[in-house]
Amino acid sequence: MPHDAGPDHSRRKERSRQAILEATRALVVEQPYDKVTVEAIASRAGVGKQTIYRRWPSKSAVVFAAVLALSEGADGQSVVLPDTGDLEADLKQVMRATVAEFDDPSFDRLIRAVNTEIANDPDLAAEYREKLSRPLDDAKKARLRTAERDGQLLPGTDFDLLLEMLYAPLFQRWLHRSGPLTPTYADALVEATLRAFGGR
Amino acid sequence: MPHDAGPDHSRRKERSRQAILEATRALVVEQPYDKVTVEAIASRAGVGKQTIYRRWPSKSAVVFAAVLALSEGADGQSVVLPDTGDLEADLKQVMRATVAEFDDPSFDRLIRAVNTEIANDPDLAAEYREKLSRPLDDAKKARLRTAERDGQLLPGTDFDLLLEMLYAPLFQRWLHRSGPLTPTYADALVEATLRAFGGR
Structure with missing residues (x-):
């Protein structure tokens, strides 16, 4: 019987996480901030509200995660400033x-x-x-x-x-x-x- | 018959304005900001909600006025910085x-x-x-x-x-x-x- 912890499940979870974060960014850009709700994010991402609340406690936590995700680079890659000597x-x-x-x-x-x-x-x-x-x-x-x-x-x-x-x-x-x-x-x-x- | 535009009325209006602004400042200092509502301000100031809405369109406008009022000085008094020459x-x-x-x-x-x-x-x-x-x-x-x-x-x-x-x-x-x-x-x-x- 299929169970809920295999690689397919992980992939699905990651896809739903990305969909939620993208929906959040899109809504924040399009709408006045107080109109952005967890309900609206869930609907835009095509997931249930509970899927969001299982991972993040509040709207502010999702918005914050959506912005953080923008600076997620490849693993271990860190920011470096230009150094031309000048x-x-x-x-x-x-x-x-x-x-x-x-x-x-x-x-x-x-x-x-x-x-x-x-x-x-x-x-x-x-x-x-x-x-x-x-x-x-x-x-x-x-x-x-x-x-x-x-x-x-x-x-x-x-x-x-x-x-x-x-x-x-x-x-x-x-x-x-x-x-x-x-x-x-x-x-x-x-x-x-x-x-x-x-x-x- | 008394009517509504004499000096008593002006004084009453100014007293109610001050009470509203003081109530606003007190609530903002005491409570998380999203708990501060026009209703709560009206109740604390002892006025009706409509008294507030007649003068200010929104919570943000009252809060802003409450902070501005702190820097209201005597008429024509303007801010001057110290000048000791140094x-x-x-x-x-x-x-x-x-x-x-x-x-x-x-x-x-x-x-x-x-x-x-x-x-x-x-x-x-x-x-x-x-x-x-x-x-x-x-x-x-x-x-x-x-x-x-x-x-x-x-x-x-x-x-x-x-x-x-x-x-x-x-x-x-x-x-x-x-x-x-x-x-x-x-x-x-x-x-x-x-x-x-x-x-x-």
């Missing part, structure tokens, strides 16, 4: 890409939804830091360490502070829609940050 | 006060609620900029202009960029609970900002 050029490349990403309307609604959740839920904020921010920050810090060794940053630079001064202005400008997100802005952030922390 | 000392004083404010639990829940609303509502974001951020930014820029004239800032400094690099890291650290909010942190932000934009 810190300013490398940071400008990364910041221009980040600014463009925040300026993309689909990405915008998805990240706005996640931000609402983590701003009001300390546990989700901690999970976000652990699973998304920390690996990214580690990659950025590895690049900064090389630059410090090459004399392109002041010795003893506080990398957390540097990364906050580089990224937080962009994040706030995006969140509050308080100014344009342009390549010029990306460059200006890098230049000011390197005036603050750059070596001789 | 930009670094003045900015450290202001930033230490701001960090302490964000680290206060009552303030925290109130501003977190407002941030959730403005992150998801472009119109409210624009009103927030107009009524709260802009007057504060104008006061800060007046202080920066004096400093630029005194040679304490690079000529032609982009004040918007400077203010973002000074404040956005604190805002993001607070919003994402990603690090301690201390006087040392306030000072470090001022020092790095002045390395980026400070004159000779």
